[in-house]
Amino acid sequence: MSVSAPRSGLRMPHRASGIAFLAGMVAVLTGCAGIGLPPASVALSEAAGFPADAPIAEPLFDNDWRGEPVGWLADDRATITIVSYWSSSCPFIATAIEVVDPSQLSIELRQGPAQACTDDLAPRTHVLAVPDGWGTGEGTYTAVVARFADAFGSSEPTLSTVTLWPLPPDESIAVLVTRGVPDDVTLPEGSLDKGDPLAFWGAGRESLRVITWGSSSCPPPALSLDIVSPSELALVFGALPPVACTADFAPTTHVLAVPEGLDAGTVTLAITIEQRDAASLQYRIPISD
Template identity: 30%
Template sequence: MTRTTSILAAAASLLLLAGGLAACATPSAPGSSSGTPAASPSDDASAPADADIDAAWLGGGTMIAVLTRGSSTCVPVASDVAYADGVLTVELADPPADQACTRDYVLRAFAVVVPEGVDPAEDLEIAVSGTEASGSTELAGVAGLVPSDGLEDGGVPTAGWSSADGVFALLTWGSSGCPPVVQDALVSAPGEITVTLAESPADRICTSDFAPRVTLGEVPGIESDTAYELVLQGDGLEGTRIPVAGVN
């Protein structure tokens, strides 16, 4: 499979991911909660216009995680992504009118495939528009990223620091309906963060697709401008080491 073909396959998988999350989502963002009553997308818990937008490099610069705030079970979906004049524009799809969302208000993320012409070594302006969220942010460039589209590499996880304080984005591959959930993330050694993933319930029903999933984790007490590596524990990823792109 060529890199171009696998990138296009990843883009298609992202659409499957959105459907899976809506049908069988588990809060994975910092501060998320469960068991809250459902609300419609028009409820006051929906993300406001001009909301804070954050971002992170993933897949060695082949993808970007876009972070917004709102219901943990109604993660936005990108309907159109374009790049021109140094600006990456992300248009969000309107949520289904009958979609029920939990009433929590958390940081959540979705991934977009980076269009041709974007250099991850250069700073990137990102503009997001849609009814769920609207705003912009600048993602600092990271030199030396090695492209990894996940599919060619057999679903190798990648990670990147977001522009939100202490928050990283973790990209894994598997069932879109059963993304990993960060139980805790702690600095365990200089330049090392141990990330414990929660065990999935035995009765959890997962979709049979193979898609990219973005999970967020928050690390207290990290040192600014320091390179870190994640050491994953649990969810079948025991001992996996992942450099975190960029610095926080």
């Protein structure tokens, strides 16, 4: 008996330390589970990609763009769409939206925890409900978007101001945009009734003059002019932003620089005019001398 008592006393500390170790492991695992939970989204929907029906062009090919989010207010002013750009495996999640004043909101985007992030810059679309009573005026509406890139721990936010409405217009690549028709151009009969675009060479074919029809205060912006073949060019006009335009129907002349590599003979111009709420308009016309 004198021997068994010390043995019993030796086992008890080991058992106590084992219980303490298990308790500690439970605490550690519980803490890890909490850290691994993604932030709760307040968005109506969140999805990868840039919406095909967006009223603005994706900014990827804008030379001045540095990865900032873009966004817009829906025509019925019921929702706000924000498109953020970051690693596709560590996307942002919309975690808060608050009213700053009658024309500005604050929107918070946070990353969920991650072990690794892909080295890409992918779009993610966040659609949020407009807070009650906000956005009923006619001014410019903006959102200050705070992006917390804290997939690997908390970080200071990156702040960006996004114009929501009216939408910023696309910048035209035209060298010159003027109302009316050049003095040396005679319009074909019935041009005003048809309203189809027309194209004319400038002096020495060093410039291209394209005439579009519509409100004189809101001509469509020329976004790109590319060579399809030595005998064909492709010109894309962007959609108009949702702003008030004069209710007239007049010609506007867009003067464009001509790419090199075209034939000296007849050249066809394929024109696409994008529409905000309808299919794009398509034309194929000869460029007249």
